[in-house]
Amino acid sequence: MTGIKPKIKSPLIKNGLGDLVLDVKKIRGDFPILSRKVYGKPLIYLDNAATSQKPRSVINALTEYYEQYNSNVHRGVHALSMEATELYDGAREKIANFIGSPSSENIIFTRNTTEAINLVAYTWGKENISDGDEILLTRMEHHSNLVPWQRLAKENGAKLKFIPLTEEATLDLTNLGELITSRTKLVAITHMSNVLGTINPINKIISVAHDKGALVLVDGAQSVPHLPINVSEINCDFFAFSSHKMLGPTGVGVLFGKTDLLESIEPFLSGGEMVREVWYDHATWNEIPYRFEAGTPDIADAIALGAAVEYLEWLGMDNVRRHEMELTQYALDAFDELDEIKVFGPRDVAVRGGILSFHSEVVHPHDLGTILDRDGIAVRAGHHCAMPLMRSLGLIATARASFYVYNYEEEIDHLISSLKKAIRYFGDGIRSVR
Amino acid sequence: MELEALDELYRDIILDHCKNPRHANHLDHPDLESQGNNPFCGDEISLQVKLSQGRIVEIGFNGRGCSISQASGSIMAGVIEGKSLEEVGELANIFRDLMKGKALLPNESDRLGELEALSGVREFPIRIKCALLGWSILEDGIKKYSSDNGE
Numbered sequence: 223m224t225g226i227k228p229k230i231k232s233p234l235i236k237n238g239l240g241d242l243v244l245d246v247k248k249i250r251g252d253f254p255i256l257s258r259k260v261y262g263k264p265l266i267y268l269d270n271a272a273t274s275q276k277p278r279s280v281i282n283a284l285t286e287y288y289e290q291y292n293s294n295v296h297r298g299v300h301a302l303s304m305e306a307t308e309l310y311d312g313a314r315e316k317i318a319n320f321i322g323s324p325s326s327e328n329i330i331f332t333r334n335t336t337e338a339i340n341l342v343a344y345t346w347g348k349e350n351i352s353d354g355d356e357i358l359l360t361r362m363e364h365h366s367n368l369v370p371w372q373r374l375a376k377e378n379g380a381k382l383k384f385i386p387l388t389e390e391a392t393l394d395l396t397n398l399g400e401l402i403t404s405r406t407k408l409v410a411i412t413h414m415s416n417v418l419g420t421i422n423p424i425n426k427i428i429s430v431a432h433d434k435g436a437l438v439l440v441d442g443a444q445s446v447p448h449l450p451i452n453v454s455e456i457n458c459d460f461f462a463f464s465s466h467k468m469l470g471p472t473g474v475g476v477l478f479g480k481t482d483l484l485e486s487i488e489p490f491l492s493g494g495e496m497v498r499e500v501w502y503d504h505a506t507w508n509e510i511p512y513r514f515e516a517g518t519p520d521i522a523d524a525i526a527l528g529a530a531v532e533y534l535e536w537l538g539m540d541n542v543r544r545h546e547m548e549l550t551q552y553a554l555d556a557f558d559e560l561d562e563i564k565v566f567g568p569r570d571v572a573v574r575g576g577i578l579s580f581h582s583e584v585v586h587p588h589d590l591g592t593i594l595d596r597d598g599i600a601v602r603a604g605h606h607c608a609m610p611l612m613r614s615l616g617l618i619a620t621a622r623a624s625f626y627v628y629n630y631e632e633e634i635d636h637l638i639s640s641l642k643k644a645i646r647y648f649g650d651g652i653r654s655v656r
Numbered sequence: 657m658e659l660e661a662l663d664e665l666y667r668d669i670i671l672d673h674c675k676n677p678r679h680a681n682h683l684d685h686p687d688l689e690s691q692g693n694n695p696f697c698g699d700e701i702s703l704q705v706k707l708s709q710g711r712i713v714e715i716g717f718n719g720r721g722c723s724i725s726q727a728s729g730s731i732m733a734g735v736i737e738g739k740s741l742e743e744v745g746e747l748a749n750i751f752r753d754l755m756k757g758k759a760l761l762p763n764e765s766d767r768l769g770e771l772e773a774l775s776g777v778r779e780f781p782i783r784i785k786c787a788l789l790g791w792s793i794l795e796d797g798i799k800k801y802s803s804d805n806g807e
Contacts, residue, residue: 588697588722589666592780596662605698618698618720647662648671648723 233537244537244545246630252277252533253628263598266633271416271444271577271624272602273466276530280469283529287522295521296495296512310521313528314511320531321461322452323478330477330484330511331524335443336366338462338477339410341514342439343370345487346460347408353379356406358436360385360393360422361614362415365607367441371410385411385427387614391418391567398430406436413445417606417620418567419550419577421445428457437483443467447626448546448575450539453478465523470530474523477514484510491516542627546576549625553578553634560638562645566615576625579606582641584649587621593644594621599637664776665783666723673727678734683716690797694789699725701790703733703797710740719790724774724783729790731770741798747771748791755784 235245250256253275258265267275287309293302295310311326318326332338347370351357357371361384375382383401386394402409409431414421428438439460445451447468453461460483465474489496489507496516498506507513534542550571557565557580566579581587591603602622605612612618623637683689686704693700699721706714717733719726736744750764751771757778765772777787 586722588699588724588783588786592665592783593662604696609698612698618700647666 234541242541243548244541244627246545246628249537250628252279254278254281256628260598260600261596266597266599266636268623268625268629268633268637269600269602270447270626270629271467271606271622273472274447274469274626275628276469276471277533279533280471280526280529283526284471284522287525292522294518306521306525309525309528310519313524313531316528316531317476320451320535321446321478322454324454325481327510328478328481328484330479330514331519332462332475332477333473333520334466334475335441335462335464336370336475338460338475339367339439339441340370341477341490342460342462342479343374345490345514346437346483347371347374348378349487351375351378351380351407354405355380356383356403357381358383358385358401358406358409358431360411361387362391362393362418362420362608362611363410363412364416364441364443365609366443367410367412367439368610371408380407381405390569391415392420392573393422393427395423395426398427402431402434402436404434406431406434408437408439410439410441412441412443414442414448414575414577415567415608415611416444416577417579417608417611417622419574419579419624420568421449421573421575424456424458432457444575444577447534449543459483465527465530468527468530469533470527471523473520474527476527479510481510484514489513489516493517495519537627545627546625547571549629549631549634550574550576550578552631553623553625553637556634556638560641560645562649563641566620576629577622578624579620579622581617581620582645585644585647587619589648590621590641590644593647594637594640597636597640597643599633599640601637661776661779665780667773667776669770669773670723670727673730674723677717677719677726677730679715679717679730679737681716682718683714686716688797688801690793690800692789692793692796694721694725694785696785697721699786699789701725701729701793703729703790703794705736705794705797707741712736712739712741712744717790721789722783722786724777724786725789728774728787731773732790732794735769735771736794741802744794744798748795751791752788754778755787 233245234242237243255275291302291305293306295307314326314329318329323329357375357380371382388394411422413424424440431438437459440458442461442463446463459480461478463476466472493516496508496513498508562584563580563582568574587603591601594601604619683704683706687707688705691702701719704716705712715733717729719729754775774787777783
């Protein structure tokens, strides 16, 4: 179907210890953008928590859709429409398998994680959360899993509560039993923090929440690209994530919801596609998941997300996780050399992903970002859409390096040496030239 | 090439203003005050201004943020001292033109003074907002002052 047939080659290679690990060199060959230069230097892309790069198979899937079977889905009787429909719903099937969903009917295509969370807030939330109810969040949420709940709480008279953080930047679950009360209707938590890299013990939280009758929504924007995920084992009620952080194109996100829940709630947006029968004065709703997909969907990007899922399955999510754990450990050790820089988040790579936010008293994150950029190194500098968390760290911004399958140790060496240069530049006024 | 661009961006005078911001105090009972931030990066600046006979006689400047936003704010505090609000408005426009890479007239360039040190920012489009943060906040304050005083 797509240009490259990843399954005919192995993504693994034996390392010095004889263990099978990701063959990063081979993998990099699948990503056209990684051969480009920035200011005459090889691109070192360390902004994967913002968005990932795309392999050729994903780019080809987009081109092939537009070149070979561009047409609308679910209504045409012609060949093109049938092909497009098959591939569009086929992508849904692939995604369902990838995250351990019992069926593809639980997979709703949205624009992104933010829209998936808003869908829940504006449908299930509006119907089920009322005056005096409580929504439990954590102190490390991205704005997209905070602001929709703020608005809902304000409109429906509910109260927001927050799970605090420990000194090690993990969730402090000491008082979880008291934080979840009989009034708690929803617990909405990030699976992996986009600032701290912390991987939260969601299974434990979900089991306590369910015991008290609360539902749980998991923001998986940072976890699905990097960890093996099984929503059935996790037993969450809703799970949201984005295509563009997991090698897929922008414009598509996914909401997983349990069948009985999805069937019990009214639609989000309304119009074409989401209806069964329409009269001048009323309408009935289509079955799930189509009930939640009003209008022509982002067909090409959903199909290309299917190609991204195929690519990740070819790599093996256990291999992806192991690669990133090793890279993160390497980076944490390397940052230890830099006395002027503080890294946030847990030290134990068993509970953290490949996201390193760091701060220097000598150089502001923006200035660090500019200096690294001129060395071809792409990092993020700012509040990472987590302003309350930044404030609680006593900062207004951090710089952040985040890794993926195509990153390797030498890139981290370059990052460290560029950081040293920035510190010399600002700290001692040592100029690069003259 | 790119290293020279960095040196051009981070001139000694910028790093000096960043480390030792001028007018770094808070004025009580100012005639005009204004504060704001850049929502993209969170950089913050607050300003207080005292006026006498229509001219700026005292400035208080405080902020948190990158070297460009803070140095630009500190330089701005220096160059606006002694100027009328109208002159400050003109200077803000000239500085904005400088950041946009527009060619300045000789008499405009002459008025820049220490602001010229920020001309390297032009090569870093993403940082122009940083350099303009203090000016935008000052202009907001002037607008509010003018409307409060019926001008």
